[in-house]
Amino acid sequence: MHKDLRIPESTHLTDPGPGAPMTSATLGTHLAHMCWESLGSFLESDVAADLLDAAGARPNQPQTGERVGEELLIFHLWIHARALRDAFRSRSDDPCLRTALKAFHSAGYADVVEQGIPKAELPILEERVSQRYIEYHRARERSEEAVVRALLGHLGIPSDEADVRVEGMVTHLREVTDPLLDFLVDLEVH
Numbered sequence: 001m002h003k004d005l006r007i008p009e010s011t012h013l014t015d016p017g018p019g020a021p022m023t024s025a026t027l028g029t030h031l032a033h034m035c036w037e038s039l040g041s042f043l044e045s046d047v048a049a050d051l052l053d054a055a056g057a058r059p060n061q062p063q064t065g066e067r068v069g070e071e072l073l074i075f076h077l078w079i080h081a082r083a084l085r086d087a088f089r090s091r092s093d094d095p096c097l098r099t100a101l102k103a104f105h106s107a108g109y110a111d112v113v114e115q116g117i118p119k120a121e122l123p124i125l126e127e128r129v130s131q132r133y134i135e136y137h138r139a140r141e142r143s144e145e146a147v148v149r150a151l152l153g154h155l156g157i158p159s160d161e162a163d164v165r166v167e168g169m170v171t172h173l174r175e176v177t178d179p180l181l182d183f184l185v186d187l188e189v190h
Contacts, residue, residue, distance in 0.1 A: 023190050024103065032104050032107035042076070055068045055157055071151065075151050080104065082137075083181050086181060088100075112125065144170045152165060
């Protein structure tokens with residue numbers, strides 16, 4: 001399923017299970033696992049099928065599939081990184097947050113490379129992630145709808161077609177973020 005979109009399935013990131021001791025590094029790795037799970041679930045949804053169709057992502061068009069897959073991956077990375085930052089808002093100067101974010105991105109990037117994206121392309125992906133994070137953060141200051149519209153623009157979906165897809169993607173954004181925030185806010189990290 002993910003091959004045509006160039007989104008690897010996570011193979012080495014695992015769920016530590018309830019009650020497992022959680023260091024900030026373990027949290028980052030666990031968060032990367034959760035990111036892959038939410039992306040995989042999303043790709044099986046009707047909202048994703050409609051979105052992929054609108055973006056022209058088809059197995060016989062690998063370049064479009066790669067671009068769309070990368071944008072969806074970056075969006076899900078941002079959702080998870082944003083939730084972690086929001087959960088640690090009162091502890092924003094805490095080194096735990098920096099360590100968890102570093103572990104999160106390191107685990108995600110390692111998995112991408114392990115699944116076949118050439119290591120030489122990793123700096124390009126990292127730069128694109130950084131650019132999207134800035135853009136999504138600024139859009140979020142306006143609204144969740146603005147974030148989704150930014151994503152849809154990167155997917156190449158014209159604004160007149162995007163209008164009918166915004167609500168479904170905002171719902172997806174909330175469905176991932178709300179339980180993730182509940183989990184992170186109450187988490188004891190050492």
